[in-house]
Amino acid sequence: MRSPDVRVLTLLPSPADYAELPRSWPKDLLAGVTVGIVALPLALAFAISSGAAPEAGLVTAIVAGFVAAVFGGSHVQVSGPTGAMVVVLAPIAALHGPAALPLVAIMAGIIVVVGGVLRFGRAVSFIPWPVIEGFTLGIGVIIFLQQVPTALGTVPGESRNAFVAAVQSLGTVEWPGVAWALGSVAVVVAIMMLTPRIHPQIPGSIIAIIVVTTVVELTGAPVARIGELPESLPAPALPGFDLALLQSLVVPAFTVAALAAIESLLSARVASGISDTGRYDGDRELVGQGLASVASGLFGGMPATGAIARTAVNIRAGARTRAAAVVHALFLAGVVYFLADAVSRIPLVALAGVLIVTAINMIDVETAKDVIGASRSDALIFTLTALVTVSFDLIIAVGIGIAATAFFALRALSRMSRVEREPLPVEPLPGDERIALLRLDGAMFFGVGDRILARLEDMNKDVRVVIIRMSQLQFMDSSGARVLAELVTTLERRGITVLVKGIQSRHQRLAMHGGVVASLRHRNHLFTAMSDAIAHARSHVARETADIT
Structure with missing residues (x-):
């Protein structure tokens, strides 16, 4: 059994993390830039969908992306704001205001770090496959529903439920704004769907945003823009808070921490399975992701997690070491310092289109068929998890899914006895x-x-x-x-x-x-x-x- 000091050292960065860098740096550099291009619109879109300012998404992608790359347990994981986190953060921002998100990031980050120190890195292996797929389907549906108001050129309804809010938004649709909004979204979706067929490395989201932004600029279309962005990163500072706010955020912070841990470990496990860059360390991944969220909160950002889609892009682009994720963060920092004015002109409907495609890609019909066809109990667990995710709460859905799985497992065990x-x-x-x-x-x-x-x-x-x-x-x-x-x-x-x-x-x-x-x-x-x-x-x-x- 290893001593406590040795176990702590395994959770910290080491020169071995970059052993392959002298040979792989050209690939890592190219992969970092590629995934940075992909991450730019997602960072902006996820921040806006969470109820935060767009710059909060950039800060999260830069600061959390850098810290998680250095301290995390995966060689090729890319971290930042994600769609799953939007589902949890949007109600928090609506109830407590966007200023509460940096504080939640710090609180949740500390919880995740403690989880890593306590060696909870294997926890994700206890989440059954039907629960994971149902949870992913539910998140995809929620992200899609959250974009409906923006895609219609209107505002969300008052309900905190994504489906109800989307329906409520239909009552405030006005012409000709809806025509411009729907047309812009259609262009973005079409470009993002077609470009992978031409070549998988073409950044469809960036091309789509450039096309829509250019058309809107030339025609003066009545659509909302991102708006003014800061041209530098903010100085780190502890978010303002009082005891009452701190107490009210305890439960949300645990929810965010649970989601951050689950999503990051799932992403790291997927990355380990599709690349040959070595196994991931689940405990170190939790420590790295927790530190990333803490750092993000200190810079005014949001909680961060490992991002499966961006990680997959990183791997496909040839990443071999964590230097690629570091380059991704530095690339986004360059955008803030040199291209803030151009980014501020991007129409919000273009970002909504990007997230709609992201949501569609999360809904894997073939995988859903496989789960449903596996057994009646798996089909029930999958459906129940997805429905509860959309109707109530993501973490509750995971808990109910696990409980249902345990029930069916015990029933099967009982029948075998x-x-x-x-x-x-x-x-x-x-x-x-x-x-x-x-x-x-x-x-x-x-x-x-x-x-x-x-x-x-x-x-x-x-x-x-x-x-x-x-x-x-x-x-x-x-x-x-x-x-x-x-x-x-x-x-x-x-x-x-x-x-x-x-x-x-x-x-x-x-x-x-x-x-x-x-x-x-x-x-x-x-x-x-x-x-x-x-x-x-x-x-x-x-x-x-x-x-x-």
Whole structure:
């Protein structure tokens, strides 16, 4: 076991992170610029959709992107504002104002760092596949619905539910603004859909934004623009807050932290699977992402996570080390210092079009078919998770999805557990019909107690001794041990002697502390050999028969 000091060092940057850089720097440089071009419109769009100023998205992509690249646990992960985070941040900004987002970023970042230090990096492996896909589908639907008002050239409705707000916005549509808005969105969507067919490396989102911005500038179309942007990064400072605001943001901060951890670990795992740049360190990834959100909050930005789409672009562009993500952050910083005026002229409908395509790409129809076709339980979990995500809350949806998965898993485990009555594996003697040998297979937990009782009820009423064979039992937990103890107690109260044969060494502690041994009439009713258990059972039957006669 490694010492605490050694474990802490594994969470920190090291020269080994850049061992391949002398050979890979041309590829890393090109990949960084490529993903920076892709990230620019997304950073702006996600900030606006979250209820923050567009510059908050750029600050998050720059500061958090840089810090996560240096301190994170993946060699090719790209971090920044994401669509999933928008779903959580928009209600926070609506309730507490955009100024609360930097504070939430710092609070959530600290929580994520603590999670990394406590080694929660493997937590994502416990989230089932149907839950992940349902959660992703729900996020995609919400992002799409959030863009409907902007795509119509109007404002969202008052409801906090994305679907209801989108419907409410239909009542405020005005001409000719809706025609310009829908036309601009259509152009963006068409360009972004067509450019990958020409060449996968063509930055369709940037080309689409340039085309729409140029047309709007030349025609003077009545559409809203991003507006004035700062031409430099702000100085770091602690966001203003009071005790009441801090208390009201505790629950949202935990929600943001949970989402940041889940999305970042999922993205890092995907990146590890589609690249050959080495495994990711989940614990270090949490530390890096937490520090990234803290740094982003200090600069006035938003919480950040690993971004699956940008990470995939980074890998496809040839990234080999984390230097590519650093270049991506520096490229965006260059945009702030040298191109702020040009970016300020971008129409909001163009960004809405970019997010609509992003949302459509998140809705993978083939994957949904695979999940639904896997089993009825997977289909139910997938659908339930997606519906709760859209209707209520993303983190609640994940919790409900996991709970539903646990229910179906326990039901399947219960069905695999069997209680079989076997004939005695010896030459029969008179009186053996009063001995029942029960073999426990599979798992012994709280879900199988009634089945064992039902099996006992079916037995011959003349049975006076029950031998419970546990040598084939594959799993037993404390609840299962307690259920077994209660069953033994129930049988003993009926005057039936219970003998237990073959408690495995891994179950002995549970049997002792769960009351199984204490519930037996005598400690000598525990056996390791079947022949000894049968001989003891026969002696009981013979003694009872002699007493009757």
